[in-house]
Amino acid sequence: MNLEQVMAPIMQQFREIETCIECSAANLVQVPEVFYYAQKAVLHPTAPLFDHETQALKPRCVRALKRIFILCDHDMDDALNDEELNEFQIKCFNAPLQPAEIVGVKRVVQEKLPQGVNDLGLTLTGFLFLHALFIEKGRLETTWTVLRKFGYNDEIKLKDDHLTIPFKKAPDQSLELTSEAVEFLKGVFSTFDTDKDGVLRNSELDDLFSTAPESPWGETPYKDAVKRTPLGGLSLSAFLSEWALMTLLEPAQSLANLIYIGYNCGAASALRLTRRKSVDRKKQQTDRNVYQCFVFGPKGSGKSALLKSLLERPFSENYAATTDEHYAVNVVDRLGGTKKALVLREIPEDEVKMILSTKESLASCDVAVFAYDSSDEYSLKRASELLMTVARQGEVSGFMVPCLFVAAKDDLDSYPMAIKDSAKICQNFGIDAPIHISVKEGDLNSMFNRIVTAAEHPHLSVPETEVGRSQKRYRHLVNRSLMFTSVVAAVAVVGLTAYRSYAARKNTSS
Structure with a gap:
């Protein structure tokens, strides 16, 4: 019985096992390959991207790739045309696609998934299909390169250096959204309020945050913190209130979610530092x-x-x-x-x-x-x-x-x-x-x-309190004593200076 016959049932049962390789350190058989696959498992892990049980991309990976697709879709027609595909390729891999290669990519997608390509170019469905195909073929480095070029870490969240808040905050200061950020959020609300009833339903809210790792308001302290409609929707006022709360409690989280949903003007234009309470x-x-x-x-x-x-x-x-x-x-x-x-x-x-x-x-x-x-x-x-x-x-x-x-x-x-x-x-x-x-x-x-x-x-x-009042009176008394002492000292200095001046003139006249 060879290794494949032994390992196949085990790998079928435990799908998280990515690679099985036979090696011998004594005979120097496939030792470099062991280190190659070990390094690959660390640098380009499968688990955050792909669910072996369902044979599909994981939700957080889908959300990140959707955001990347939207960022690359400059004309906002829900498809990546040849020029946009080329820009994406250059940004991620520092090399353009030849026209024949673009045609080949589209053909592969269209054969497997007809809705992945339309007259305008590669659709989001096709874009996600391509990445699932790369992963299934063991080319995880392709998807990880794309994610990292757009600022994602191994947890498929934006890296901390993309979320730097350029303010040094004292304990009695807070951060608030700027008027520019508020206007951006009003625009986002209007865009995702598809039925224009002035309320974001749960499905509309889910769609709004579909490019974030998860909805930020699904857990405490945000879950039950604002006024909701009888059907659980959010008015514009409640929507902005949630953002105000998140910015107050977790400004970095607020900034991250602004970026996830399309804000690209930087932290300095999104957040303002309040004055110290003192x-x-x-x-x-x-x-x-x-x-x-x-x-x-x-x-x-x-x-x-x-x-x-x-x-x-x-x-x-x-x-x-x-x-x-x-x-x-x-x-x-x-x-x-x-x-x-x-x-x-x-x-x-x-x-x-x-x-x-x-x-x-x-x-x-x-x-x-x-x-x-x-x-x-x-x-x-x-x-x-x-x-x-x-x-x-x-x-x-x-x-x-x-x-x-x-x-x-x-x-x-x-x-x-x-x-x-x-x-x-x-x-x-x-x-x-x-x-x-x-x-x-x-x-x-x-x-x-x-x-x-x-x-x-x-x-x-x-x-x-009485203790506070006593301490206040004591400080006033001390301050007055110091002031009195200072005045006396000043008078003494002036008197001494005048006396010395008088004595000097008297000696000169003598």
């Missing part, structure tokens, strides 16, 4: 378009209901404790016709200590909301403790944030001292009186506009 506080204003609000509160205080109300979802009586962080983002209309994106980040009570464990934990927070059940005395007490924790963290770290106290479930009867107790807490911290809301009754008391207003004025509604 500067915003001094200037008493901010130029941001996206605000992130941390939502704190004890269990059962209505945090999740607040996030859902931002997305205009109906109130539900069913309660389930939140164990993980959740995000919600929507556009808030402001006076004068301006629009701001508001991101609510729900912080589970059990996660507060862990989240605040680092000095920079509040650096990304523009405003903090502390929700409590207005009918529950313990809920108010716990919310005030959380406010104290966050306020002190801000004072220690230097990342102070405006804070709002929110009396949720205002439709329920409050306990006798609720209003007096909550007002006293706010007074003690030096922040505005509680905002009373009832998500159940749809009475939000301009809640989201108030959050944006607080974020727009970062020097106001910043809580102070």
Whole structure:
């Protein structure tokens, strides 16, 4: 029984085995071939490109090749003509195709797959077929050369050096999409909204991201973070909100997906770096378009209901404790016709200590909301403790944030001292009186506009603890003492100089 008879059933069962070769180091039989195939398996692996079980290109490979096809289809007629094929060949392999070779390529495709070629040239179907044919014939280096020329790594994602963000970001700065990038996204939305109903259905959204490795919004934190239509579609506002959230949380991921769907103007024109919050506080204003609000509160205080109300979802009586962080983002209309994106980040009570464990934990927070059940005395007490924790963290770290106290479930009867107790807490911290809301009754008391207003004025509604006030008074005292000492020293120096001048004149006159 020869080697092929032994290995054929094994290779049939385990299709991931690419090569079987008989060799002998002692007799120097096919030793170079072993190293050749080993090197080939590392440099041009089959697994990322081809599924042996289905005998088809893998989805991520198809998506990458589709993007490459679109980039090469300069006249956007859904086919690569002879000139476009030649440009593609030169870019990837540094050598043009002869006319006879182009005809031969088309003939091979047309014989096997008639729809792979039309009167305009090689279609996407034919382009994908060619690469599947190369792989089946063991010419994986051809497909890998194409992918790498267009910036893909071994995971068939764009390499990091194609996604360099040319900004050095401080902890209290954020990245936002530029107006140029937003206009590009509006154009993309219009292009893929094939039925022109102002909504991207799931199928249209899948088509939009068909040139990306996968849809970026299929998992948390993006999956359930925006307002959707009853059929699960996205309006233009929700579409841009998803992009705003992704740019805030993962700017490199946002840039990558912009490039995947056709943006080719570079990171500097796609992203803008916001001003430091410490500067915003001094200037008493901010130029941001996206605000992130941390939502704190004890269990059962209505945090999740607040996030859902931002997305205009109906109130539900069913309660389930939140164990993980959740995000919600929507556009808030402001006076004068301006629009701001508001991101609510729900912080589970059990996660507060862990989240605040680092000095920079509040650096990304523009405003903090502390929700409590207005009918529950313990809920108010716990919310005030959380406010104290966050306020002190801000004072220690230097990342102070405006804070709002929110009396949720205002439709329920409050306990006798609720209003007096909550007002006293706010007074003690030096922040505005509680905002009373009832998500159940749809009475939000301009809640989201108030959050944006607080974020727009970062020097106001910043809580102070007694420790913070004492330290502030001490610093003022020290500064005044230093100033007084400086003045005294200056007077002494002037006096001494005058005396020396007087003594010198007196000696001269003598």
